[in-house]
Amino acid sequence: MTMMRKKKDQSGGQALGASGAQGRRASKSTTGSSWHLKGLYKHSPLFLTPDVVSCSSLHPRQPGVQHREINIEDLEEGPVVNGESLPTDAVVSGSKRRSQSGGAGPKKDGEEAGRAAPLEQSSTSGKLRKKKKKQKNKKNALGETLENGLEDIDRILERIEDSGGPRRPSPQPLSARRHVLYVEHRHLNPDTELKRYFGARAVLGEQRPRQRQRVYPKCTWLTTPKSTWPRYSKPGLSMRLLESKKGLSCFAFEHSEEYQQTQHKFLAAVESMEPNNIVVLLQTSPYHVDSLLQLSDACRFQDDQEMARDLVERALYSMECAFHPLFSLTSGACRLDYRRPENRSFYLALYKHLSFLEKRGCPRTALEYCKLILSLEPDEDPLCMLLLVDHLALRARSYEYLVRLFEEWEAHRNLSQLPNFAFSVPLAYFLLSQQADLPDQELGPTREKASLLLRQALTMFPGVLMPLLEYCSVRPDAAVAGHHFFGPSAEISQPPALRQLVSLYLGRSHFLWKEAATMSWLEENVREVLRAVDAGDPAVGECESRRKVLYQRAPRNIHRHVILSEIKEAVAALPPDVTTQSVMGFDPLPPPDTIYSYTRPERLSPVSRGNTIALFFRSLLPSYTTEGERPEDGGAEGLDRNQGLNRLMLAVRDMMATFHFYDPEAPHEAHAEGDGEWD
Numbered sequence: 001m002t003m004m005r006k007k008k009d010q011s012g013g014q015a016l017g018a019s020g021a022q023g024r025r026a027s028k029s030t031t032g033s034s035w036h037l038k039g040l041y042k043h044s045p046l047f048l049t050p051d052v053v054s055c056s057s058l059h060p061r062q063p064g065v066q067h068r069e070i071n072i073e074d075l076e077e078g079p080v081v082n083g084e085s086l087p088t089d090a091v092v093s094g095s096k097r098r099s100q101s102g103g104a105g106p107k108k109d110g111e112e113a114g115r116a117a118p119l120e121q122s123s124t125s126g127k128l129r130k131k132k133k134k135q136k137n138k139k140n141a142l143g144e145t146l147e148n149g150l151e152d153i154d155r156i157l158e159r160i161e162d163s164g165g166p167r168r169p170s171p172q173p174l175s176a177r178r179h180v181l182y183v184e185h186r187h188l189n190p191d192t193e194l195k196r197y198f199g200a201r202a203v204l205g206e207q208r209p210r211q212r213q214r215v216y217p218k219c220t221w222l223t224t225p226k227s228t229w230p231r232y233s234k235p236g237l238s239m240r241l242l243e244s245k246k247g248l249s250c251f252a253f254e255h256s257e258e259y260q261q262t263q264h265k266f267l268a269a270v271e272s273m274e275p276n277n278i279v280v281l282l283q284t285s286p287y288h289v290d291s292l293l294q295l296s297d298a299c300r301f302q303d304d305q306e307m308a309r310d311l312v313e314r315a316l317y318s319m320e321c322a323f324h325p326l327f328s329l330t331s332g333a334c335r336l337d338y339r340r341p342e343n344r345s346f347y348l349a350l351y352k353h354l355s356f357l358e359k360r361g362c363p364r365t366a367l368e369y370c371k372l373i374l375s376l377e378p379d380e381d382p383l384c385m386l387l388l389v390d391h392l393a394l395r396a397r398s399y400e401y402l403v404r405l406f407e408e409w410e411a412h413r414n415l416s417q418l419p420n421f422a423f424s425v426p427l428a429y430f431l432l433s434q435q436a437d438l439p440d441q442e443l444g445p446t447r448e449k450a451s452l453l454l455r456q457a458l459t460m461f462p463g464v465l466m467p468l469l470e471y472c473s474v475r476p477d478a479a480v481a482g483h484h485f486f487g488p489s490a491e492i493s494q495p496p497a498l499r500q501l502v503s504l505y506l507g508r509s510h511f512l513w514k515e516a517a518t519m520s521w522l523e524e525n526v527r528e529v530l531r532a533v534d535a536g537d538p539a540v541g542e543c544e545s546r547r548k549v550l551y552q553r554a555p556r557n558i559h560r561h562v563i564l565s566e567i568k569e570a571v572a573a574l575p576p577d578v579t580t581q582s583v584m585g586f587d588p589l590p591p592p593d594t595i596y597s598y599t600r601p602e603r604l605s606p607v608s609r610g611n612t613i614a615l616f617f618r619s620l621l622p623s624y625t626t627e628g629e630r631p632e633d634g635g636a637e638g639l640d641r642n643q644g645l646n647r648l649m650l651a652v653r654d655m656m657a658t659f660h661f662y663d664p665e666a667p668h669e670a671h672a673e674g675d676g677e678w679d
Contacts, residue, residue, distance in 0.1 A: 180401075180408050181332040181375040187368040188221050188329070190357055197361075220320045221329060222353075223313040230286040232321065235259055237289065239324040250335045251327050253319070253342035259288075260598055266291050267600065270584065287318040289345045290586045296352065297585040309356045315349045332375040338382035339595045344587055347373060351383055351564055363395035382591070384561035386415070387501075390424035391509045399428040417550060419461050419498070420505040426453035427512065430521055451525055458529045460543045463491040464502055465526065471510035474519060480526060485533045485540075496575065497558075498551035504562060504570035560589045 186192050194203045225232075236259030242250040255263060262285045269277035269291075275298045278291050285291065296311040327334050336343040350373050357366040370392050374385040393402040406415055406425045415421040429450030433443055458465060465486050469476055480486055494502065513519065533540050559578050562570045583589065 179332045180405055181371050181378065183330045183332070183368055183372050183375065185221050185330060187365060188372075189224070190360065190362040190365045191224075193362045193364045220317055222316045222320050222350075225317055226310070226313075228310075229314055229317075232287065232317075234321075235262070235285060235287045235318060237287075237318060237322040239322050239327060241324055241326060248333050248335055249326060250337065251324055252337065252340050253322065253346065255342055255598070262288050263290065264600055266294075270294065270586070287314065289315045289318055289349065292318075293345065293348060293352065294586050305356075305359075309353075312349055312352045312356065315345070316353055319346050319349065329372060334376070336376045337595070338377055338380065339591050339593055340597065341587065341590070341594065342597065344590075347376070347383055348564075348586070348588075355564075358392070358395075363392050364398070367392040367396045367398060367401075380557070382557050382560070383564065384557040386413075386418065387420055387504060387558070387561055388508075388565075390420050391512075394424055394428060394431075394509070394512055397431075399432045402428045403432070416456075416460075419457075419464060419501050420509065422457035422461060423454070423464065423505070424509065426450045426457060427518070429453065430518065434517065451521070451528075454522070454525045455529050455532075458526060459532070459537075459539055460547070461498075461502065462486050463494045463499075464506065466491060467502070467506050468510060468513060471506055472514050472519070480530070483530060483533075485530065486526070495547065495551040496573070497554040498547060500554055500558070500562065500570060500573040501551075503573045504565065504567055507567040507569040508565070556589055556591070563588045 191203050236256030238254045238256070239251050240254055242252055244250070262281070265281055266278070266288065269281055275295065278295050278298075282288065282291050282295065292311045292315040296308040296315075299305075299308040299311065336346060338344060338347060350369055354366045354369040354373070357363075357369065367389070370385050370389050373383060374381065374389065389405070390402055393399070393405075402425060406421060409415055416425075427450070429446055432438065433447040433450060438446065462485055466476070466481070466488070476486075484490075491499075513522065553575075559574060562574060563578075563583055565571075578589070
């Protein structure tokens with residue numbers, strides 16, 4: 001019996017060697033799916049080998065007991081759905097092979113296993129080689145069988161859907177279901193936009209080695225921490241959930257006692273009007289938000305844009321590390337009340353970061369930050385981001401988004417009453433009609449919609465045309481320049497609030513109209529408006545009456561936006577009551593109904609310090625008080641007094657430095673002219 005087994009192994013080895021070339025050729029002709037399945041079985045913990053899993057590898061064979069080997073090919077050939085075999089040819093053929101292979105072969109192996117262990121090992125190795133050759137030859141057939149099984153699964157699922165009744169309507173695409181203020185995380189990173197312009201190698205080439213050395217506590221979305229920053233330690237800033245109602249969650253930042261002490265030191269440093277005091281404060285508290293924002297403004301005024309941007313990013317990182325676990329940047333359902341001073345720092349940091357992104361040439365990223373600021377309090381809009389979102393959308397070429405925002409918010413926000421939306425939306429429609437991929441059946445209606453909206457904007461705001469042409473270095477013809485509707489009187493007769501909005505829009509977005517095709521389209525519609533005015537269109541009189549009623553005085557959030565924008569033409573149009581009051585960079589124009597969570601402690605006044613000269617000059621000020629009490633409005637009046645006193649003391653120091661006392665005992669040279677006496 002032993003000799004017979006050895007001969008059988010030798011014959012099997014010869015057969016395997018003869019068919020080796022054929023096996024290699026068959027392996028080259030296998031499909032990609034077969035390679036994928038082979039790798040899947042090899043790495044799966046459920047299969048010990050891609051060929052045969054024998055029961056003897058799990059349990060020892062017992063003499064006199066019939067054992068059967070499990071063939072993986074047989075397991076693969078029969079697709080099963082919900083525990084039932086599919087009625088396919090693959091399942092039938094697989095069952096036939098299983099019935100044939102489950103006969104005398106395993107029985108003989110079981111009998112011989114009880115006689116001699118070496119014979120069992122040799123027979124197992126021979127069968128493994130045969131199974132490998134068999135698998136190589138049947139890879140193509142196995143791939144075809146699996147494909148047929150998948151097709152059968154699809155047909156069964158279709159029959160189940162048909163028998164289950166009427167089909168449900170297909171869901172809308174994800175972009176249609178998203179809120180208009182939905183923020184995407186990937187668009188908050190400026191590198192995503194820069195990669196589209198310059199490529200990933202140019203953007204990330206210098207950053208990769210630095211990132212390996214950086215160790216920070218968490219991953220953030222708003223900024224990317226830098227290795228040059230100080231090691232982060234919690235500065236005492238946190239966020240808590242105030243309430244949740246109607247699907248909205250209201251949050252608020254909180255200051256710990258240690259952070260409050262740092263805030264008091266910061267206010268004292270600001271009152272000293274010395275930026276070095278803020279630098280000293282940041283050495284002990286490197287992640288104090290207001291100090292970072294104030295020092296960023298000082299660096300920007302000194303034309304150190306890189307340092308200014310770095311400080312703003314560090315402030316954003318500090319605030320993002322303090323987020324509540326339920327606070328979401330993308331949902332559009334999280335609210336931050338601007339009336340709380342702790343929340344204002346986040347608004348201002350986002351706006352300053354947005355401004356740097358726009359100057360850096362990342363309008364798409366800046367648009368995402370604009371949507372984020374607007375989503376924090378869309379009803380009140382404390383920074384009036386509606387005056388900026390249209391400009392960023394046009395620069396980012398997100399024309400569809402601007403049109404969608406206008407259509408959804410026009411009914412309840414009257415966006416057409418803002419000059420920037422009145423002119424930007426028709427420009428977006430016109431630029432959409434200029435795109436080559438727009439279907440022909442949509443080209444005409446889009447162009448007509450753009451022209452209609454532009455004529456309405458010119459009728460409502462005629463004072464925009466002549467300054468716009470001047471910005472674009474275009475000289476209008478005499479028929480337009482000499483007409484009373486678009487002439488100088490149209491600009492002069494504008495109410496102060498409307499003049500401020502027009503100056504803001506033209507100072508920011510005038511270059512978007514410089515294209516030759518855009519200017520030709522504008523000229524066509526200007527002539528149409530002039531014909532309507534000469535024909536006595538009643539819409540002209542209605543628009544004039546609305547201008548006189550609606551634009552008497554701009555709200556406080558518009559003034560705050562103009563101050564932050566730093567557009568010279570718009571700042572010059574601010575009313576005197578805004579320009580005469582002190583405006584701090586870390587909190588411009590605070591709301592009158594501010595909600596204070598803690599108050600600044602009383603400080604010793606200069607009167608109690610015993611400085612007689614300072615007391616004398618202080619008494620000359622109109623606002624002099626002997627008590628030195630701090631006002632209740634947050635210290636604005638006290639700040640004005642300190643600033644006035646500081647200016648006066650500087651003037652006194654300069655005057656004292658110019659005094660020269662005459663000593664009669666000291667020798668002096670005789671003058672050629674005069675007797676040397678004082679005049």
